[in-house]
Amino acid sequence: MATDYKWPAADQRTVIGKRMNRVDGPVKSSGRAKYTYDLVRPNMLYAHGVKCPYAHAKVTKIDTSAAEKMPGVVAVLPINDVGKEIFWAGTDVVAVAAVDEPTARDAVRAIKVEYEQLPHLVLDEKEPDLSEAEKSEWYKVALKETSGDPTSAFQQSEVVHEGYYGTPVITHCCLETHGSISEWPDSDHLFVHISTQNVPGIAEQLGKAIDFPASNIHVHQDHVGGGFGSKLGLDPWGVASAQLSKKAGGKPVKMMLDRKPELETAGCRPSARARVKVGAKKDGTLLAWESYSWGTGGVGGGGSPPIPYVWKVPNQQKQHVNVVNNIGPSRAWRAPNHPQACVLTMCPLDDLAAKLNMDTFDFVKKNIDLLDPRSKIYSEELDVADKLMGWKARWHPRGDKTAGPVKQGLGLALHTWGGRGHNSNTDLTIHPDGSVEVKMGTQDIGTGTRTSILQVVSDTLGIPMDQINLLIGDNQYPRDSASGGSSTIGGVSSANFRAATDAKNQLFAKVAPALNAQPGDLEAADGRVRVASDHNRSLSWKEACAKLGATSITAHGTNPGEGDLTNSGVGGVQMADVSVDTETGIVKINKMVGVQDCGLVISPKQAESQVLGAMIMGISYSLYEEKVMDQTTGTMLNSNMDMYRLAGLGDVGELVVHLMSGPGYDERGVIGIGEPPTVSPGAAISNAVANAIGVRVPFLPLTPERVLEALEKAESEGAKA
Amino acid sequence: MSDQEDVKGPGISRRSFLKISALTTSAPLVLGPTVLEVEGQEVHVYGPGKTPVTLNVNGRRLSANLEPRVTLLDALREKFEVTGPKRVCDRGLCGACTVMMDNKAVYACSVLAIDAQGKQIVTTDGLAPEGKLHPVSAAFVDNDAQQCGFCTPGFVMATKAFLDKHPNATKEDLHRGLGGNFCRCGTYAGIKGAVAQLSGGGQQKGGA
Ligand code: FES
Ligand code: FES
Numbered sequence: 007m008a009t010d011y012k013w014p015a016a017d018q019r020t021v022i023g024k025r026m027n028r029v030d031g032p033v034k035s036s037g038r039a040k041y042t043y044d045l046v047r048p049n050m051l052y053a054h055g056v057k058c059p060y061a062h063a064k065v066t067k068i069d070t071s072a073a074e075k076m077p078g079v080v081a082v083l084p085i086n087d088v089g090k091e092i093f094w095a096g097t098d099v100v101a102v103a104a105v106d107e108p109t110a111r112d113a114v115r116a117i118k119v120e121y122e123q124l125p126h127l128v129l130d131e132k133e134p135d136l137s138e139a140e141k142s143e144w145y146k147v148a149l150k151e152t153s154g155d156p157t158s159a160f161q162q163s164e165v166v167h168e169g170y171y172g173t174p175v176i177t178h179c180c181l182e183t184h185g186s187i188s189e190w191p192d193s194d195h196l197f198v199h200i201s202t203q204n205v206p207g208i209a210e211q212l213g214k215a216i217d218f219p220a221s222n223i224h225v226h227q228d229h230v231g232g233g234f235g236s237k238l239g240l241d242p243w244g245v246a247s248a249q250l251s252k253k254a255g256g257k258p259v260k261m262m263l264d265r266k267p268e269l270e271t272a273g274c275r276p277s278a279r280a281r282v283k284v285g286a287k288k289d290g291t292l293l294a295w296e297s298y299s300w301g302t303g304g305v306g307g308g309g310s311p312p313i314p315y316v317w318k319v320p321n322q323q324k325q326h327v328n329v330v331n332n333i334g335p336s337r338a339w340r341a342p343n344h345p346q347a348c349v350l351t352m353c354p355l356d357d358l359a360a361k362l363n364m365d366t367f368d369f370v371k372k373n374i375d376l377l378d379p380r381s382k383i384y385s386e387e388l389d390v391a392d393k394l395m396g397w398k399a400r401w402h403p404r405g406d407k408t409a410g411p412v413k414q415g416l417g418l419a420l421h422t423w424g425g426r427g428h429n430s431n432t433d434l435t436i437h438p439d440g441s442v443e444v445k446m447g448t449q450d451i452g453t454g455t456r457t458s459i460l461q462v463v464s465d466t467l468g469i470p471m472d473q474i475n476l477l478i479g480d481n482q483y484p485r486d487s488a489s490g491g492s493s494t495i496g497g498v499s500s501a502n503f504r505a506a507t508d509a510k511n512q513l514f515a516k517v518a519p520a521l522n523a524q525p526g527d528l529e530a531a532d533g534r535v536r537v538a539s540d541h542n543r544s545l546s547w548k549e550a551c552a553k554l555g556a557t558s559i560t561a562h563g564t565n566p567g568e569g570d571l572t573n574s575g576v577g578g579v580q581m582a583d584v585s586v587d588t589e590t591g592i593v594k595i596n597k598m599v600g601v602q603d604c605g606l607v608i609s610p611k612q613a614e615s616q617v618l619g620a621m622i623m624g625i626s627y628s629l630y631e632e633k634v635m636d637q638t639t640g641t642m643l644n645s646n647m648d649m650y651r652l653a654g655l656g657d658v659g660e661l662v663v664h665l666m667s668g669p670g671y672d673e674r675g676v677i678g679i680g681e682p683p684t685v686s687p688g689a690a691i692s693n694a695v696a697n698a699i700g701v702r703v704p705f706l707p708l709t710p711e712r713v714l715e716a717l718e719k720a721e722s723e724g725a726k727a
Numbered sequence: 728m729s730d731q732e733d734v735k736g737p738g739i740s741r742r743s744f745l746k747i748s749a750l751t752t753s754a755p756l757v758l759g760p761t762v763l764e765v766e767g768q769e770v771h772v773y774g775p776g777k778t779p780v781t782l783n784v785n786g787r788r789l790s791a792n793l794e795p796r797v798t799l800l801d802a803l804r805e806k807f808e809v810t811g812p813k814r815v816c817d818r819g820l821c822g823a824c825t826v827m828m829d830n831k832a833v834y835a836c837s838v839l840a841i842d843a844q845g846k847q848i849v850t851t852d853g854l855a856p857e858g859k860l861h862p863v864s865a866a867f868v869d870n871d872a873q874q875c876g877f878c879t880p881g882f883v884m885a886t887k888a889f890l891d892k893h894p895n896a897t898k899e900d901l902h903r904g905l906g907g908n909f910c911r912c913g914t915y916a917g918i919k920g921a922v923a924q925l926s927g928g929g930q931q932k933g934g935a
Contacts, residue, residue: 031868032860034876035883037811037851044810107801108794181815181823181877181911231813231877232911265816452874452912615871615917622913647816647909655915656902 009511011504011569013606013675014465016668020531021465023667025611029457029471030229030450039229042201043182047189047258051080052107053250055098055243056117057267061126061332061640063092065099065119072116073102078109081253082117085246091124093305094334095641096270098242103250103259127331128635130175130277130302134327145300146328148310154321159294163285167358172279172705173346173688174632175302175333177269179650182231184241184272185262188248192256196248197224201262203233204488206447209481211240216248225481233451235338236273238490269645273337274633276308277301277329278346279705282354284319290364290372292355295319299350302329303336311347316420317355318376332640333633338490340623341423341681345688349706352419352689357702360404366418366693367397377420380577384420387579387601387666391418394599394662395581405700411589414596415698418581421685425604425678427496427572430565431484434463434505436513437558440548442467443475444505448486448498450478453680454612455494461608462499466506468530469547484562492678496572497565499608499676504571505563512559517550573674578602580621580686582694583659588717591710593695595625595659598687603666605677610665617663617683624687626653629707760841773841780840784809785853795841800824802840803850811851811880815909822908823881825888826850832888834907851880854887863887866924872917878910882918890925 014022033039058065070082081103086092092099099119104110127144139145160166186200196218202208205227213220230237247261263272280299286292295314302308310326359369370388374381392398397416406413432446444463450456456478460471467474477483487497514525517535521528521543529538536544545553565572583597600617607613630651634643644650688706695713696702701720703712760771760778773795781790782799784807791806800817803809803826812835815823819837826835827849854861860868863883873879882905889896889904896904901922910918 027868028871028873030876031871031873032864034873035851035864035867035879036855036860037880037883038857039876040810041813041877043814044804046805046808107805108796179911181813181821181875181909183815230875232875234911265818452876454874611871615874615914618916619874619913622915623911626913646818647820652909652911653913653915654902654909655905655918656899658915661916 009507009568011507011567011571013503013571016672019465020468021461021471022608023610024461026457026461026471026609028454028612029460034229041182041229041231042186042199042227043231043262045187045199047187050187050258050260051103051105051254052110053101053103053247053259053261054110054114055085055246056100056114056119058092058097058099058121059095059641060092060121060123061095061128062124063121064124065090065092066122067120068100069118070100073113076109076113076116078105079113080104080257081250083246083250083253085242094271094332096267096334098246101246101250101261103254126640128333128640129637130279130300130329130331134300134329136298136325136327139327144330146307146330147325148307148328149324149326152323156294156296156321156323159321160285160296163293164288165358165362166283166285167354167361168281168283169354169357169702170281170704171350171353173277173349174706175274175277176339176627176631177274177633177650178234178236178272178337178339179269179652180232180234180236180272183263183265183268184237184243185260186244186247187258187260188251189258190251190256195222195224198248199226200244201230201237202227203230203237203449203451203490204239205449205479205481206486207488208240212244212248215240215245227449227479230449230451233489234340235342235490238338238488265647266645269650270642271334273339274304274334275339276303276336276346278311278350280313280350282350284354284358286358286362288362290359290362290369292317292319292373292376293321295322295324297324297350299324300327300329301346302331302333304333305330306336308336309343311343311350313347313350315344315347315351316377316422317351317373318378333635340620340684344421344423344681344685345627348419348421348685349688349692353692353702356417356693356696360696363403365401367392367401370420380422380575383577383603383666384579387577387603390664391579391581391599391601394601394664395583395597397581404697406698411587413586413588413698414584415586415694415696416581416583417690417693417695417697418579419686419689419693421578421682423492423576423682423685424574425492425496425576425681426574427500427565427676427678428487428493430486430497430501432498432501432505432563433484433560434502434509434563435558435560436509436551436554438551438554438556440551441475442469442473443477444502445477445483446486446498446501447481447483448478448494449489451489453489453494453616454609455489455498457612458495458608459498459502462502463506466503467510469533492680492682494678495608496676496678500565500567500571501563503563504567505561508561508563509559512561513550513554516553517545520545520553571675573605573677576603576677576682578682578686580683580690582687582690584691584694584698586695586698586713588699591713593629593708593713595657595691597660597662598625599662600683601664601666602679602683603671604679605674606672607665607667608676613665613679614663616679617665618661620680620683621661621687622653622658623684625658625691627707628688628691629653629657632707778841780844782840782843782848783846784848785850793840795839797840798836799838799840799843800835803835809850809852813877813881822885823878825881825884825908827884827888830891832885851883854883863925866921867917870917870920870924872914872921874912874914878908882908882910886922890922894926896926
């Protein structure tokens with residue numbers, strides 16, 4: 007019988023789409039969950055690194071003799087040996103493993119390293135001269151593109167707006183810092199506990215780095231304290247802990263970053279700045295786009311933000327330059343490039359709408375066809391968001407004219423993301439005693455992966471979630487993929503749905519004779535296997551499984567596979583309501599509304615948490631976060647959590663989430679949801695601030711100083727005019 | 728400052744410091760606290776080197792030889808494997824290491840292990856017996872007030888300490904009371920819901 011893999015219709019779902027508690031919630035909230043940072047292995051050593059204080063330098067001399075003589079120091083390892091070039095401050099030069107942390111820190115202090123300093127650049131504020139950029143080592147032209155006829159489109163435009171916008175470099179600031187524990191049970195085997203969002207990929211990366219067969223590297227992780235894109239790849243520290251352990255005769259070596267290097271070197275989201283010119287007809291029809299943008303992604307470059315974002319402006323001319331500088335490694339950061347692109351697009355368009363004396367909501371609706379292929383979704387979402395925010399009833403033209411220093415305003419933005427399920431494999435076993443086991447090499451980075459997997463299997467087999475034994479987080483289980491790009495829930499849900507369906511069908515074949523039926527007549531529901539048309543002819547799940555005799559059933563499920571169970575491409579709309587104190591410059595979020603589609607929702611409770619979390623992150627980067635660099639020393643000035651501030655509980659206001667689901671959405675299959683809602687807050691909040699105070703604060707984060715500066719500038723320009 | 732003037736401190740003047748007499752002397756590897764008599768009062772001086780430390784954690788007496796500079800957080804985590812409290816900022820800024828010490832919420836990273844002796848320390852791990860959930864932890868689960876969960880144990884302790892003290896807290900109190908804890912994944916909506924549930928205000932969102 008050919009299997010038609012199709013998600014059950016809404017009225018057929020029992021657990022899929024239901025509000026279930028997070029299955030790993032209890033172990034986490036009781037403090038019993040063990041993260042990599044928490045593990046204490048027998049005879050474990052502690053490692054720390056000597057950090058290069060310069061943004062760009064060559065190592066000329068290393069003297070480790072004093073450290074080596076210290077009691078308790080077990081291994082000393084050069085990471086960037088004499089002659090090596092260092093590209094950002096905080097880079098490890100030498101690592102030390104010792105019997106305890108205080109000793110490791112003492113040893114680090116006892117090591118003397120000398121450097122030849124090289125010229126560095128850590129800032130990106132200066133607009134690169136395009137003709138210079140082509141010759142300079144600090145700049146790389148990443149994009150030069152023209153489509154349509156922008157020159158004549160601007161001539162036809164009745165209203166043209168020009169502006170300057172930007173977002174800073176921000177850092178991931180995972181609460182569990184990057185790091186790992188490596189040990190060699192014997193010289194042919196390496197065992198690694200690592201804080202990662204890529205359990206399946208680490209062995210190959212590490213094997214390559216230390217020239218050792220990946221198949222002999224066992225990687226395990228139960229829980230990870232955040233990643234957000236910065237824990238997709240192996241780090242130099244991961245390599246160092248393995249090498250230190252080898253030097254130390256195989257003893258476990260734990261090497262976790264302190265907060266300061268975590269903020270300096272564990273990853274950042276590139277900045278983006280742009281001069282943007284947009285043109286439209288008086289009725290709001292958007293005609294033309296021109297942009298010159300730049301941003302820094304460190305020495306590796308940072309890609310270029312896809313602008314104009316979401317909008318298919320018919321006539322465009324754009325250029326982008328990468329600022330190649332010594333700021334630390336750029337890494338994927340929840341929806342890479344999109345938040346920047348959204349700010350660089352939605353802010354100038356909001357300014358254009360203001361110049362047209364149009365409500366931005368109407369401006370978007372007027373140009374809805376330019377949002378192809380998701381015009382319909384955006385349009386529906388805008389209407390839902392309008393209701394939840396009361397936008398149409400409450401919107402006012404730019405500049406809150408009410409008395410008093412505190413001004414209120416509304417802003418909106420749109421975003422998109424792919425989110426198709428990744429390559430995923432699972433082994434699902436039904437044992438004759440009725441127990442069910444699912445094994446896969448994926449990881450739960452906080453998305454609720456475990457919960458989603460169990461919801462799918464439980465729904466398909468008709469047994470409670472707590473009757474299923476789920477094993478993940480190990481590279482000895484069937485190979486899965488990294489949790490990145492919002493690809494996990496689609497991938498694992500599809501693989502497990504196929505495996506559970508296959509296993510169930512095999513079970514039905516064994517059980518059918520006992521029920522005097524054909525396998526195709528059976529269904530699994532309510533903890534029983536029964537004849538679909540006659541529920542009196544049934545066996546309990548346990549009795550049914552007993553018919554397997556001595557042999558378990560193991561079904562392998564994979565994604566991609568038969569049937570369209572996952573899809574890609576979502577749209578989202580967010581609206582922000584803010585208050586701005588024009589005397590202090592302080593921005594307060596009153597309310598945010600997030601309307602998001604993501605196809606079929608497996609775990610609504612966790613999916614909502616994803617959206618809420620993304621919106622809160624968005625508030626955080628809109629108001630507070632910025633990697634502040636000092637050009638003279640080349641170092642980060644705010645590498646601690648008082649100066650690199652995250653949004654706190656009192657900063658987020660009222661948050662409303664609406665997931666688009668049901669007919670028209672569910673049929674598309676499961677689509678990932680982590681990244682998209684992170685994208686819009688920057689632009690939505692910036693637009694709300696502009697609506698409140700009547701002027702644009704051109705750069706994120708919207709700090710009191712920047713707000714006051716924008717107000718003062720507008721005032722002095724007003725006085726001149 | 729003259730030689731005679733007292734420095735601010737627990738009854739030790741610079742002058743009298745010269746007159747103190749050592750009652751015990753050191754053993755070579757692990758040192759007990761040196762007990763000094765200062766103006767008739769006993770003062771414990773720890774280090775240099777390791778010294779025996781005994782902590783009362785979740786109702787258990789735990790002992791280890793630790794350097795005096797070791798924080799309560801590191802002693803709990805690395806010596807006693809009590810890992811509910813997390814090391815995140817390690818300098819009293821994030822709340823991830825929050826524990827209760829004699830019924831008060833403290834940042835374990837900002838207390839020395841030697842100074843925590845003789846106090847009742849409770850961590851999230853010790854709130855409820857294995858297999859059971861404390862109502863605060865349970866409210867976090869019900870309201871999905873956790874994603875990666877790394878900030879959660881600290882938040883649970885801060886919430887417990889806060890609600891113990893302010894059972895009828897307002898929203899503004901809550902913002903202040905839990906303002907010393909940070910979450911990177913963005914679970915504040917769930918946390919507000921959990922607090923509302925615990926303080927009888929009903930759930931703000933979610934609910935199984
Ligand atoms: S680790 Fe103690 S407050 Fe951050
Ligand atoms: S749940 Fe991840 S840091 Fe709070």
